[in-house]
Amino acid sequence: MCKQTFPWKRIVLATKNKGKIREFSRMFEEFDVEILTIADIPDMPDVVEDGKTFEANARKKAETILGFTGFPALADDSGLEVDALGGQPGVYSARFAGPNATDDENNEKLTGMLRDVAKEERQARFVSVLALAIPDGQTLLAKGTCEGIIVLDAKGERGFGYDPHFFLPDKQQTMAELSPEEKNRISHRGVALRKLEGLLKERFL
Numbered sequence: 487m488c489k490q491t492f493p494w495k496r497i498v499l500a501t502k503n504k505g506k507i508r509e510f511s512r513m514f515e516e517f518d519v520e521i522l523t524i525a526d527i528p529d530m531p532d533v534v535e536d537g538k539t540f541e542a543n544a545r546k547k548a549e550t551i552l553g554f555t556g557f558p559a560l561a562d563d564s565g566l567e568v569d570a571l572g573g574q575p576g577v578y579s580a581r582f583a584g585p586n587a588t589d590d591e592n593n594e595k596l597t598g599m600l601r602d603v604a605k606e607e608r609q610a611r612f613v614s615v616l617a618l619a620i621p622d623g624q625t626l627l628a629k630g631t632c633e634g635i636i637v638l639d640a641k642g643e644r645g646f647g648y649d650p651h652f653f654l655p656d657k658q659q660t661m662a663e664l665s666p667e668e669k670n671r672i673s674h675r676g677v678a679l680r681k682l683e684g685l686l687k688e689r690f691l
């Protein structure tokens with residue numbers, strides 16, 4: 487199969503999240519570009535995510551890793567916004583239940599806070615902001631969202647993070663029940679990546 491051209495020979499994924507690495511690796515299969523991960527850059531620095539927005543954190547992660555490696559760097563800052571919780575956990579999604587919280591601990595805290603909220607009131611969205619930091623250039627940003635409802639009982643074994651509690655009314659399934667292809671088609675990360683692709687096409691191809 488003929489792969490789509492890409493402006494660079496290789497880019498590095500500025501993330502330590504295995505679920506994101508898995509999803510990006512698959513999404514980039516259609517492009518003629520080599521993907522470097524933390525396995526290729528063993529001393530990748532930890533970036534303190536002290537921004538108040540997804541944009542600020544994504545930009546910081548991408549620009550720090552570009553500075554460290556010299557390669558174009560793609561970062562994703564993402565999270566879950568629950569309307570009934572005033573948009574929480576938002577940019578704090580990874581550390582909702584504490585600084586080194588596991589996915590299970592975060593999910594437990596989330597469902598605990600929503601126990602007394604009716605299902606119709608549990609609207610939420612996943613948000614992903616991608617930042618691509620380019621050598622000698624600016625950082626491109628692209629945002630994607632995906633709407634759903636938080637369910638108290640976990641369902642599905644796929645995906646990662648909050649996926650087993652994120653129910654998609656159109657599909658009548660949680661995000662964790664979707665195949666990787668289906669998730670990429672509708673997810674916040676998939677939407678953001680396709681927007682970024684559009685920006686790259688406008689500028690470079």
Ligand SMILES: O=P(O)(O)OP(=O)(O)OP(=O)(O)OC[C@H]1O[C@@H](n2cnc3c(O)ncnc32)[C@H](O)[C@@H]1O
Pocket residue numbers: 500501502503506535562563564565566579580581589592612645646647648649661673675
């Ligand atoms: O910062 P990096 O190294 O990329 O990895 P991270 O896991 O810390 O990533 P974030 O800071 O962007 O935090 C994102 C949080 O939102 C959750 N999240 C993001 N995308 C998700 C998805 O597609 N499905 C389920 N949960 C997701 C994820 O589990 C994290 O708790």
Ligand SMILES: [Mg+2]
Pocket residue numbers: 535580
């Ligand atoms: Mg993080």
